[in-house]
Amino acid sequence: MENNIEDYMLEIGKNAREASRVLANIGTEIKNKALRNMATRLILDSDKILAANQIDVAAAMEKGISEPLIDRLILTKKRILDMSNAIEVITNLKDPINDVIEMLHMPNNLQIGRMKIPLGVIGIIYESRPNVTADASALCLKAGNAVILRGGSDAINSNIEISNSLKAALVESGLPEATLQYVETANREAVDAMMKLKGYIDVLIPRGGASLINNIVKNSSVPVIETGVGNCHVYVDESADFNMAENIIINAKTQRPGVCNAMETLLVHENIASTFLPSLCQKLHSFSVELRGCEITKCIVSDVNLATEEDFETEFLDLILAIKVVPSIDAAIDHIYKYGTNHSEAIITNNYINSQRFLKEVDAAAVYVNASTRFTDGSEFGFGGEIGISTQKLHARGPMGVNELTTTKYIIYGEGQVR
């Protein structure tokens, strides 16, 4: 297979295209039955999956891969149960396929509506976490799509075992085996070949680090939905409730600092900086957060490091926070425009006009008033999971669930109309 990766990938593409035609016309009950079988099968196959995972973990340790990455890689009975439960949640979502939105009546008596249909074939290229294999497969199937999965080489044994388990459930349920295909090679040329499968793959979704994503955006002739970095801000307005602001900042920074919706920079209105910052910084220190403040911040709180320009540009993904005191909401919005990555931005305020201005003028996938940026997540938005968080503007923006894996077609009822 390694000799002829392009042929191997083309075969996968053709199989997926064929399966997608079957899946587009399959009823909700059959899809749900298959999803339930997938959830059950994962539990039944736990031991096999855990054994495969141990091979991956041992290899990763030998390579000296970092603790957090190994933690993302490790599977346990509990984590397999979580994957199974996530599939159950997805099973119980409303099936959007064949829903018709806006059936309008035209002056010439045509009825024109938009019917939701599957995208077709979805390609997902992702890094270490093996649970993506199960989540993505379930979301794609719920929306009637075939999926081609290409996980990181670190998790290849785990991913193959999980996808074998899911495929067995699919076949048992009478669905095409190619509903789900896992690219069973660690060879990087497979990714290159995947990016050329225009006509077979309808959309590629890369999930992972910036270099993975940039490579795919730059080189793919298949349309790409970009999921990206989150340099997220919380702006504490003059009128903010200090208690609420502290809770939100501590949550957004410390609850899970390694994820894209964690906050990276705090902006504080100058009129409250000297009263608000000292107590906040003390608390953040107690959570082991390293603080890097602007000059004004340093004047107010002595034990912070001086922030550089680079700090305001950086997605730390760590217990580090940049702090800047700003003279107005306008300056806060300008700072976010300059440094933000259009992911998640929050204002803490009790001022009505400022809350509305922030919602309208800040351009990001999710803009918050008085809540933590950590809520930008498919599960929190009620999607039962997510296929990624889009930080671009085409097709989908923010957490992508089942609905974002559909497209539409116009359906038109006539009675003989001509132009």
Place this chain on the structure above:
Amino acid sequence: MENNIEDYMLEIGKNAREASRVLANIGTEIKNKALRNMATRLILDSDKILAANQIDVAAAMEKGISEPLIDRLILTKKRILDMSNAIEVITNLKDPINDVIEMLHMPNNLQIGRMKIPLGVIGIIYESRPNVTADASALCLKAGNAVILRGGSDAINSNIEISNSLKAALVESGLPEATLQYVETANREAVDAMMKLKGYIDVLIPRGGASLINNIVKNSSVPVIETGVGNCHVYVDESADFNMAENIIINAKTQRPGVCNAMETLLVHENIASTFLPSLCQKLHSFSVELRGCEITKCIVSDVNLATEEDFETEFLDLILAIKVVPSIDAAIDHIYKYGTNHSEAIITNNYINSQRFLKEVDAAAVYVNASTRFTDGSEFGFGGEIGISTQKLHARGPMGVNELTTTKYIIYGEGQVR
């Protein structure tokens, strides 16, 4: 400028990005005032535009460009009035910006909604028709977007004069000049540079021939919305009303054969072929349509040519029709799956089950029951114009109007929620 196209295009990209930030926060009334000024300005500047157009037309004739292409290029007082009127129609459309769809209440009391916002900067690369310059500018502005236009070299003088006229109206209305920028060079490197303006242009929309579109889809690092070819079919089912079927076929084939929503292949159920085809073919002959039929068609109607495999693959864009007799609706759907380009497909039937099957099982931007494929058009769908017809699945499918030039952001109202 020709020496340094990349710098020139980068400057255009930067200007557009800046203008887009202003446009995103501008109210409907200001946008509408500017649109009305644009409509008026075109009329006032008619003589200048017509003079520029005469230069283009003379050059095209000298180059020996074909009659239909010259017809597309020529402007008249009437055509300028039509462009002006189209802008008026777009002015009167509902402004979608800042509309919020689905403001949902979550179990933790967060209110989560999706606000419609402009895409940002839209790049359009198109061929000869100069009216696109006005249509596209108006649609983009209505949705709060900046636009970068790159028309065909044949129409460069007309396009520059039209865009100058529109820009004067924009500036007069207090909008940034870079709301609309026309790429004032016929150098092809400008297109290459435009495809690299990721971060400045949010979406590129190519309109024109297959080679133009394929080049952009393949090489652009800016996301592309593909507008494409239409190999459109009409399937006449066993239960069709013959009269209705004839009217629709004649309309779909002959009313304007050179456009993408015109029909190219007729499929007829075998049980009616011998009664339906003779009279139809006679009528099509009287409209000067060249017929290319399958072997069964030839047995029924002697004076047709034999269709080749290639004929069924071809978008003739001309008074030529391929005809195939099929044994069932399944065979018709299979034929469309194999040869169709997912543009516009129609069934003529009086059978309820078949009408529903066709609507669900045929995958195309627009699927019709008992109406002409010619209706796939922004104006006919009530969009007041169109920026192109998307034949791909991401973001937009079918005619793209003001709504398709928007994206969304999630807005979240909280009261201090944390995870």
